[in-house]
Amino acid sequence: MSVDMKTMVTLSSGILMPVIGFGTFQSDSSSPSGTCKSAVLEALRIGIRHIDTAYSYGTEGEVGEAIRESGIPREEIFVVTKLHNTHHRPQDVPKGLDTSLKRLGLDYVDLYLMHFPHAYVPTENFGTTRKPDGKPVIDHALSKDYISTWKAMELLVAAGKTRAIGISNFSILKTKRLLEAASIRPAVNQVELHPYLPQRALLEFSNENDIHLTAHSPLGGAPVGVVALHAGEPGPLEDPMVLSIATKYGCLPSQVLLSWAVQRGTSIVPKSSNARRILLNTQVFELAVEDFKAIETLRDEITSVRMNDPKNHIGFDIYNEVMEEPVDE
Numbered sequence: 001m002s003v004d005m006k007t008m009v010t011l012s013s014g015i016l017m018p019v020i021g022f023g024t025f026q027s028d029s030s031s032p033s034g035t036c037k038s039a040v041l042e043a044l045r046i047g048i049r050h051i052d053t054a055y056s057y058g059t060e061g062e063v064g065e066a067i068r069e070s071g072i073p074r075e076e077i078f079v080v081t082k083l084h085n086t087h088h089r090p091q092d093v094p095k096g097l098d099t100s101l102k103r104l105g106l107d108y109v110d111l112y113l114m115h116f117p118h119a120y121v122p123t124e125n126f127g128t129t130r131k132p133d134g135k136p137v138i139d140h141a142l143s144k145d146y147i148s149t150w151k152a153m154e155l156l157v158a159a160g161k162t163r164a165i166g167i168s169n170f171s172i173l174k175t176k177r178l179l180e181a182a183s184i185r186p187a188v189n190q191v192e193l194h195p196y197l198p199q200r201a202l203l204e205f206s207n208e209n210d211i212h213l214t215a216h217s218p219l220g221g222a223p224v225g226v227v228a229l230h231a232g233e234p235g236p237l238e239d240p241m242v243l244s245i246a247t248k249y250g251c252l253p254s255q256v257l258l259s260w261a262v263q264r265g266t267s268i269v270p271k272s273s274n275a276r277r278i279l280l281n282t283q284v285f286e287l288a289v290e291d292f293k294a295i296e297t298l299r300d301e302i303t304s305v306r307m308n309d310p311k312n313h314i315g316f317d318i319y320n321e322v323m324e325e326p327v328d329e
Helices: 035-046 060-070 090-104 140-144 146-158 172-181 200-208 240-249 253-263 275-280 289-296
Strands: 008-010 016-018 050-052 078-083 111-114 165-168 188-192 212-216
Touching: 016 078, 035 050, 035 060, 035 275, 060 078, 060 090, 078 090, 090 146, 111 146, 111 188, 140 146, 146 165, 146 172, 172 200, 188 200, 200 212, 240 253, 240 289, 253 275, 253 289
Parallel strands: 050 078, 078 111, 111 165, 165 188, 188 212
Antiparallel strands: 008 016
């Protein structure tokens, strides 16, 4: 395995996407303005050409500024952003992308993902309508009808506003249903993937159906509090086996996790605001078979730990593989 920042994967749409990307979600809301822009500029400076953002991250503006200031031709940078939960009504889907493009200062993105399968009831200006306890008001009908949202996304490709479309945080069950109705196959499913949540069944299913998996939170992640059901618990970065393998190779535990992720065929979008770590996160390598297997088998379907899980926040489990949720109210 020889992977670097120039290594590409060919998506089902026929376009090339760099395997090593850079994420821009900022879990720390106290980060000073410009933190994301500086990090993206550094990522671009060292050669990363896959930048991942989202409407809900609040970082699209700084990502766009960094792209312009980098001086790198637009066509050399693979830009990913995501449809927010408040733009799931078919007539609102193009508005969501138009808003993202305006924030980014771009004419198109390379990949547009449906961020989640479930929908929120929007306010007049596409904010999130909330209950007195601060939790979002769910549009249950649209949350069950993500097919209509997908159909509206398909039109964005023909309009030239995105080169490819995909999904994020979709289960096998939901993806199967989507595939039955889709005219355009999802090119990517971006999901939480790390040794404590290997999602082997989802990876196998995606490979069989030509859907590329991108690993978000490939180091375990630090999700916002309302979806962090395992906050305070040690993650894969602290796992004794991972630490032992890192010592063996003379590298950081993070590099072991990212190398494992790439070696199993997924792309990665780790995030950092530290210049040294941004660079180190690109330095992946091939693990020996025994080391790869040791990491691959750290957790199984029963002992897996999902660090980013919104079920208590939204009132249902979008990852249920036995029965689709939400169910009828």
